[in-house]
Amino acid sequence: MANRRLEIDGVRKRYGEVTALDGMTFDVRAGELFGFVGSNGAGKTTTMRIVLGVLAADAGEVRWAGRPVDLAVRRRIGYMPEERGLYPKMKVRDQIVYLARLHGMPAGAARRSAEAWLERLGVAARRDDEVQNLSLGNQQRVQLAAALVHDPEVLVLDEPFSGLDPVAVDVMSQVLRERSAAGVPVVFSSHQLELVERLCDRVGIVASGRMVACGTVDELRRAGTEQIVVEVPGAPTGWALDLPGITVRHTEGDRTTVDLAPGADDQDLLRRALAAGPVREFRRRRPTLAELFRSVTTVPAVAGGSAAVPPALGHVVPGAGAAGPGDVPSPAGRSGPAGLTAPAGLASSGNDVRAADEETAV
C-alpha cells in the first residue's frame, strides 16, 4: 500500500523556446486528495497530459507503484481532460459504456458501471440523450462518469469543478473523497482555492513549470508570513509604519493588517497600537491558500526551484514596504479574503485566477 504512489519525477517539457515544465516533481499517495494549483500557463495541464501519455515529456519520469507508467497503467487511470471531450452526437450511456470498454472492462460490467455512475451523478435520466443536448453542467457530470466508470486506480482530473453549480460541486467533492477513501490517489487542478483548501490533504502550487510549494494546507500556511490584524478606532494614519520587521499590508477603516517578519516583536506592535488608541482587536492570522497562491505565483521563480519551497514563502512579497495605508483592498469575496491585498502592482495578476485556463496551447 505504501508503494501505491503516483510519482512525477523531474519532468521537463519545452515547446520550442517556451519551457512549459522545468523539473516538475511531486507525488500523490494512495488515498490522498492532492490539489494542484497554479496560475494559467504554469504547467498543470501539461503535467497531467504527460501523466496520461497524451504528451511526451522531454525528460523525467512518471511512476505508479514504483514502475514507469505505461499504457497498461494508463488504462487504470481515470482522466478528465481540461478540454472536455465527449462525442457530441453519441448517446450518454453508449458513450460511457464505450469508454469503459476501451479501458478494458468487459461489456456487461461496463454497462452496469455506466448505469451506476450515471445514477450516482444525477444524469441517469439523460442516458439516451446525445451529449450535445445536455447543459454544460450535465456534460461535466457525464465527463466525470467517463473518468470513473472503469473503476480507476488513480484519478487525474483537470479542473473538475469548473462550471459546476454548488450541488454538483458537493457531489463531485463527495465522489472524490470517496474515491480517495477507497485508496485511490486523486490529483486535481483547480482555481477554486477555498475548495482546494477545504478538500485536499495536500496541495501543490505550481509556477513557471515547477512545484514551488507542496505540502498540507497547514504546512503551507504556517510557512507563510504571519500577519496581525489590529483594530484601533481613531488611530492616526500610519501609526504602525516605522516598526522594525513590520510591514503594513493594508488598512481598511479602523482595521490594519500587517505582515510580521520572522523574529519581529508583535508586542512592540501592540504597545504602539495602545499608544495610538483603544485596541478593539489584536489577532494573529496566517495567510489563506489564496494569498499564498498569489504571493508565490506572482513572483518570478527563484533559482533552485522546488528546493526553495517553504522558507521562500515567508519572504516572497517584494515591494511590500511600499504598500501603505492608502492601499486598495482586493475585491472582497472573490479569491481574496476580506481585507487583504495582493502586493501592490501585482494584484491584477491575482485577480484573474479563475479565468479560463489557456495554458500550454500547442
Next chain:
Amino acid sequence: MSTGADGGSDGDTGQLPSFPTQGGRPPDDRGAWVTGPPAAPPAAPASGLASGQASGLAAAEAAEPGGFPPLAAWVVVRLVAGRELAIRLRSKVFVITTAAFLVLLVGASVVISLLGGHESAKSVGFIAAESVLADPLEAVAGGLGVDVATREVPDEATGLREVSDGDLDVLVTAAPSGLRVTVKEELSEDLRGVLAVLARQQVLDNEISVLGGDPARVNETVAAAGLDVAELDPVPDDQDERLFLGLASAFLIYMGLMLFGPAVSQGVVEEKSSRVVELLLSTVRPWTLMAGKVLGIGLVALIQMVVIAGGGLIAALTTGALELPSSEATGTVIWSVAWYVIGFFLYALPFAAVGAMVSRQEDLGGISSPIVLALIVPWVVGVSILPGDPDNGLVEILSLVPLFSPLLMPMRIALGVAPLWQLVLSVLLALALIGLLIRITGRIYHNAVLRTGARVAFKEAVRRA
C-alpha cells in the same frame, strides 16, 4: 473563496483539524475523516461503486495494475470499428443514400428493360387475296432478324382503318410494281428492308417461273450463300451492356469513395474538435484508434456497396436489362467490389492523415483537395475516353497506377479489355502502396492528432517521432 467561509479559519491556523500535519495518513484516520464532512449526506453507494471499492482494494493487495485482463490491440481496433459501425449504419445519411442508390439502379434496370431489349413484334396485315405473302414475309423477316406478326384483315378498308387507329402497324397489298405498303406515320428501316426484299423476291419468283425454273430451289440456293466475315479486331458481344456495367461500377466506386473517404477525415476531426481524442488516447494507442476508424468506416462503405451492387445486379439480371451471361456480370461486380475495398484503403488512409492535421471541419476542405483531385482525375479520364476507345493506351497504363486503378480497372474489366497479368499487377501495386500509406499516414496521425490549433505542417507531421 467566500468571505464567510474564510472568516472561520482566519484567526487560527489550527482551525482545519481535518487537514493532517503530515502528508500521509493511516487509512483509519482517513476513513474517520471522510465520513466527517457535513457537506451532504453521502449518497447510498451504487452497486458499481461498491464493487469498485472492493476491486480497487483487491488490486491494491495484489499490487498489480489492472483489474481487467489486458486489452489486445485488435480488441481495441474492433471496439473502435464497432462504434463507427453502430453509429453510421443507424445514421440517416447512410440509410437514405443506400436506399437512393438502390432505387436508382433498380429503376434504371426496369426502365432499360422496358425501353430496350423487348421491342414488341410489328404487326403486318394482308387482305385475304394476298395472304400467300405471309409465309415468305415471315421467312425473310426471320432471316433479317426482324420480329413480325402477320395476320389477315377482312378487306382493304378495314385494314386501312386499323392502321390509322394504330391497331395494325403495316398493311401490305399487291401493286403493279410490286407491293403497296400503308403505314400510319413512317415505315421503319428494318421493315422497309424486309418488304423490299420480299417485293424483289416476288418479282424474281415470277421471272424464274416464266423461265421454267423452280423458285423454291433457287431460293434455297440463294439462302445458302452467306458471308464469311473475318473480324480482325472483334468487338465483344453486348458491348453496350458491358460499357453500361463498367460505367455503373466506376460510378458507384467513385461515389462511395467520395462519400466515405471524407467521412474518415471528418470523423478524425470530430474527435479532435470535440477533444474526445485526448480521452481516447489516454487509454489506447493512436494507431489502433486510426485503424479502428478506417476499418469501421470501410466496413460501412462495403456494406453499402454490397447492398447496392447486389441489389442492382439482381434487378438488372431479373428484369433482363442486362443480357450478359450472368456469370460474366457477376464476375465484373465482384471485381468492382474488390477494387472498391482496395480503393477505399488507398484513399481513406490519406484522408485520415489530413483529418489529423487540422482541428476544425472548416479547414478540411483545403487540405484534402489534393486527395479529392486524385479521385476526380481517373473518373473523368475513364468516362471520357473509355466509352469511345476501350483499348486506349493511356488508360491502359493509367489503370495500372495505384490511385487510378480503383476507378479505371473496373471499367476495363467490364469492357473485357483487361488481361489477367494487368489485373494481377495493378492489384499488387495498389497493395504495395497501401502498405506504404499505412506507415506514412500512421506516423502523420500519431504526430498530429493531439495537436490542436493551427494546421500542422506536413513536414512536421511526417517526421519520425
